[in-house]
Each structure stands twice: as C-alpha cells, then as structure tokens.
Amino acid sequence: xxxxxxxxxxxVGSIVFTGFAIFIGGSGEASPxxxxxxxxxxxxxxxxxxxxxxxxxxxxxIITDKRIIDIDQxxxxxxxKSTIRIERIQNISVKRSGILEEMFNFGTIRVETAGYKxxxxxxxxxxxxDKVSRTVLxxxxxxxxxxxxxxxxxxxxxxxxx
Numbered sequence: 001x002x003x004x005x006x007x008x009x010x011x012v013g014s015i016v017f018t019g020f021a022i023f024i025g026g027s028g029e030a031s032p033x034x035x036x037x038x039x040x041x042x043x044x045x046x047x048x049x050x051x052x053x054x055x056x057x058x059x060x061x062i063i064t065d066k067r068i069i070d071i072d073q074x075x076x077x078x079x080x081k082s083t084i085r086i087e088r089i090q091n092i093s094v095k096r097s098g099i100l101e102e103m104f105n106f107g108t109i110r111v112e113t114a115g116y117k118x119x120x121x122x123x124x125x126x127x128x129x130d131k132v133s134r135t136v137l138x139x140x141x142x143x144x145x146x147x148x149x150x151x152x153x154x155x156x157x158x159x160x161x162x
Contacts, residue, residue, distance in 0.1 A: 009052065013045045051076055061123050063132075065139050068111065070121065084121055086143040088113045092136055094129040109133060 058073035065086065072080040089111055096107035107129040111121040126132055 009045055009048045013042075056125070059123070061126075063136060063139070065142065068121075068136065070123070082121075084111060084113055086136075086139050087147055088115065089136065089140045090114055092133045094133050096129070105129075111136070 054076060055073045058071070058079075060071050062069040062071070067086055068084045068089075070082045070084070072082075074080055091112040093110045093112070094107055095110070096102055101107050104127075106125055106127045108122065108124045109126050109129050109132060113121065
C-alpha cells in the first residue's frame with residue numbers, strides 16, 4: 001500500500017515538473033506567479049509523501065504473552081488502538097501475493113478471534129510473517145495450556161505438582 005501511494009505521488013510530481021519545464025520554455029526564467037505555484041505544489045507533494053510514510057511507519061503491533069496491541073495511525077493526528085487477548089485468538093492466516101512479497105519475505109497477517117470479525121486484526125507489510133505467526137501461536141498455546149491448568153486446579157482436581 002505504501003509503495004502504491006508513493007508511486008502515485010511521484011507520478012503527479014513528475015507531471016508537475018514536466019509542466020514547469022514546458023512553461024519556462026526557452027527563456028530560462030519563470031514568472032513569480034509560476035514559481036509560487038510550483039513551490040505550493042512541491043510542498044503538497046512533500047507533505048503527501050511524508051504523510052504516507054508516517055502512516056505506514058507508525059502502524060505497529062506489540063505482541064506480549066497476554067495480548068496483541070494494534071496501534072493504527074490513520075492520519076497525522078488520528079490514531080486507533082485496539083487489543084486482542086491471546087486466549088481469544090483462534091486462527092492466524094498469512095497471505096503473500098506477488099513476487100515482491102515472496103522475494104523480500106513480507107506479507108499480510110490476519111488474526112481471527114472468537115466473536116465478531118473485525119479489520120482491526122489485520123496487519124499489512126509484515127516482514128517475516130511466518131515467524132510472527134508461529135510466535136503468536138506459541139503464546140496462544142501457552143495461554144491455553146495455562147488456562148486449562150487453572151481450570152483443572154480450581155475444580156478441585158489436584159495436579160501432579162500438588
């Protein structure tokens with residue numbers, strides 16, 4: 001997604017520069033109004049590139065042994081934070097589409113939980129998505145094992161350690 005946004009912004013920028021070169025013509029001097037317009041367009045292009053990069057860079061998952069915290073940067077001044085408890089995770093799917101994702105080993109991870117489906121549990125552009133998936137599933141197994149031990153002990157059935 002980030003690559004597509006940057007390519008669109010660069011395409012618009014190259015059109016602006018081509019137009020500027022045509023307007024200057026052979027004289028080598030531009031009018032002050034044309035220079036102002038070009039400066040404003042370059043500022044807009046720079047801000048668009050900065051916003052696209054920031055939105056991608058600040059989207060993070062924090063994986064702990066108890067939950068996954070998803071911090072989604074929506075725009076420069078808007079952030080959404082959601083949490084998924086580890087024991088509620090039922091499935092993790094990894095998707096790679098395209099030769100670049102296979103070649104550079106990145107992809108999309110979707111976490112499915114017990115309950116309603118949500119897009120807040122999707123992370124795109126994850127490096128080494130198979131390793132991340134295995135790590136989360138190990139935490140899920142540990143949490144499930146711990147929960148079943150606690151349930152077994154609370155029912156009055158002693159474990160071997162007691």
